Amino acid sequence: MDRPLIEIKGVRHAYQTQSGRLPVLDGLKLAVPEGGFSAVVGPSGCGKSTLTRLIAGLLKPDEGEVWLHGELVKGPKSIVGMAFQNPVLLEWRTILQNVMLPLEIVSTKMSRHEREDRALHLLALVGLEGFEDKRPSELSGGMRQRASLCRAIVHKPEVLILDEPFAALDAFTREDLWQTMHAVKAEEPFTGVLITHDLREAIFLADEIVVLSGRPACTQYVMDVHLKGPRDIEHLYTPKSADALNILRRQIQIAQGRAPAEEVAQ
Amino acid sequence: MTWKQIAVPIAALVIFGLFWELLVWVNGWPNYKMASPSDLWPAFWKFRWLFLEYGWDTLWRTVAGLVLAVVLGVFLGMIMGLSRVMRDALYPLLVGFNAIPKATVVPIIALLFVGQHDMNTILIAFLISFFPIAVSVSIGLSTLEPEYRDILASLGASRFTIFWKIALPKTLPEFFGALKVAVTLAFIGTNLMEIVEPHGRGLGHLFDSGKISADYPLMFAVLIALALMGILLYYVVVAMEKVFAGWAERAPT
Numbered sequence A: 001m002d003r004p005l006i007e008i009k010g011v012r013h014a015y016q017t018q019s020g021r022l023p024v025l026d027g028l029k030l031a032v033p034e035g036g037f038s039a040v041v042g043p044s045g046c047g048k049s050t051l052t053r054l055i056a057g058l059l060k061p062d063e064g065e066v067w068l069h070g071e072l073v074k075g076p077k078s079i080v081g082m083a084f085q086n087p088v089l090l091e092w093r094t095i096l097q098n099v100m101l102p103l104e105i106v107s108t109k110m111s112r113h114e115r116e117d118r119a120l121h122l123l124a125l126v127g128l129e130g131f132e133d134k135r136p137s138e139l140s141g142g143m144r145q146r147a148s149l150c151r152a153i154v155h156k157p158e159v160l161i162l163d164e165p166f167a168a169l170d171a172f173t174r175e176d177l178w179q180t181m182h183a184v185k186a187e188e189p190f191t192g193v194l195i196t197h198d199l200r201e202a203i204f205l206a207d208e209i210v211v212l213s214g215r216p217a218c219t220q221y222v223m224d225v226h227l228k229g230p231r232d233i234e235h236l237y238t239p240k241s242a243d244a245l246n247i248l249r250r251q252i253q254i255a256q257g258r259a260p261a262e263e264v265a266q
Numbered sequence B: 001m002t003w004k005q006i007a008v009p010i011a012a013l014v015i016f017g018l019f020w021e022l023l024v025w026v027n028g029w030p031n032y033k034m035a036s037p038s039d040l041w042p043a044f045w046k047f048r049w050l051f052l053e054y055g056w057d058t059l060w061r062t063v064a065g066l067v068l069a070v071v072l073g074v075f076l077g078m079i080m081g082l083s084r085v086m087r088d089a090l091y092p093l094l095v096g097f098n099a100i101p102k103a104t105v106v107p108i109i110a111l112l113f114v115g116q117h118d119m120n121t122i123l124i125a126f127l128i129s130f131f132p133i134a135v136s137v138s139i140g141l142s143t144l145e146p147e148y149r150d151i152l153a154s155l156g157a158s159r160f161t162i163f164w165k166i167a168l169p170k171t172l173p174e175f176f177g178a179l180k181v182a183v184t185l186a187f188i189g190t191n192l193m194e195i196v197e198p199h200g201r202g203l204g205h206l207f208d209s210g211k212i213s214a215d216y217p218l219m220f221a222v223l224i225a226l227a228l229m230g231i232l233l234y235y236v237v238v239a240m241e242k243v244f245a246g247w248a249e250r251a252p253t
Helices: A048-055 A095-099 A101-105 A112-125 A141-153 A171-187 A199-205 A233-237 A239-256 B003-027 B037-046 B048-082 B084-099 B102-112 B117-142 B146-153 B159-196 B202-212 B216-248
Strands: A006-017 A020-032 A037-041 A063-068 A080-084 A159-163 A191-195 A208-212 A219-224
Touching: A006 A048, A020 A037, A020 A048, A020 A191, A020 A208, A020 A219, A037 A199, A048 A063, A048 A159, A048 A191, A080 A141, A080 B146, A095 A101, A095 A112, A095 A141, A101 A112, A101 B146, A101 B159, A112 A141, A112 A171, A141 A159, A141 A171, A171 A199, A171 A233, A191 A199, A199 A233, A199 A239, A208 A239, A219 A239, A233 A239, B003 B037, B037 B048, B037 B216, B048 B084, B048 B117, B048 B159, B048 B202, B048 B216, B084 B117, B102 B117, B102 B159, B117 B159, B146 B159, B159 B202, B159 B216, B202 B216
Parallel strands: A037 A191, A037 A208, A080 A159, A159 A191
Antiparallel strands: A006 A020, A006 A063, A208 A219
16 A cells, blocks of 8 residues: 555654643654545644644654655645634635635746636635635635635645634534535545544544544544545434444543543453 | 715814804903914914924924834834744833833933934934834734734745735734824824924924914914824825725624
8 A cells, every 4th residue: 555645653742831841742643545534533632733733844743753745744845735713814805815825825837817717616616606806804704714725725735734624613504514525525636634623523524533632642543434535414314423423422531531441442 | 985974073173163162252261361263263374384384394204203103113013023032122121111201302302413403303203103003013913823824834935925925914904003193192292392492493383482472372273283284194094094904994784
């Protein structure tokens, strides 16, 4: 088998705080094959966001290695796209200009016209056709998050990092966006890491779910979702999904220290 | 802009003037106690050329002081906003300096650079007005959410690119808020110096002349002229804000 596109090996990281060193990651490992989509779940404050910054090259681990596409990550590279819980759109730009922002940084051979076409194509893909000239303040939370998603993939990044992008949305909008994600992945294949607190979201979107332990976090449990590619919302209500949900919930309880580890060791 | 947006403030000014006139008339105050608006026109007319000449002096000195305040205030704000160490180092100094009444700085400056009327006046206008600009820019920059930075940083953008494309435009609303405060402060600075300096020019000097010759309507006329110039400059800033930071204004819902 080929080498995974994202490979994280034995990463340790600690933050310097006023009360001393605060270790957040301790022996984390993660491997995502090309075209794979891994969800990372874990208790609050277990260092999930630190993980995204490590993959993006915004942070250097104290120990261990992060590899992207067979290359050791030493600093930020333009092959990464990011989206956060806060859509962080630039209020002084139109939606189209916001989506085109990464193309102003990443060197591309595209002409201005081609860039615009690309951005418009993505906006149509996520259902924002006709909103390209609006300002972010004129859009709803879900629409802003869609635009943020377009911006994250406009430069065709090899790796898409999603840090709880749907966490602040209401339940219906969230389910809408889950389906949008599958539509986007079908048309614009990417290798992705999704940080989330929502186990249903992880089961619906990812093909592999990684449970992190409490802080300092290591990889505690990895679940293969078996199902690849697009799926319906009904998929969440099959007995198989219910079983997976139960296992994940137990794992989170262990990570939180609310259940003993040996009880569910299988 | 609708006619209402123009008519309402003008109506307020007229009502204010009428109320003032009435107050003076009811109390029977002579004009050496309190001039009424009807006393001001003769004063304006009598000294119309001086008003034009000195008004221009005051205006350009104030604007020059403001430009200096914007340049140095933004520069200081950038340093403090982008560097934690510089923020810790400079804030006490700036706050301390700003707490000093500028009226006490005026004679110091006047003695330091004797006879340099223009420079002294501009200097005081600058000293009194750069503080809000420096503070607002530094707050705007230091409160930038890390995600904004990460979006460009993860693409390998330089610090300058991030500053230019995100941090700077995002700080503009705060900057213009501070500039509105700075405009009125700068006028105070200019006039402090113009009033104190002997053989000076500008509306402050005209005020002083009115005081010496006990021409009370003239003194009031100067104050009104200053108020009008303050309003004028304020709306220039508002217009600039509309152009450069109009996006921050939400459409009424």
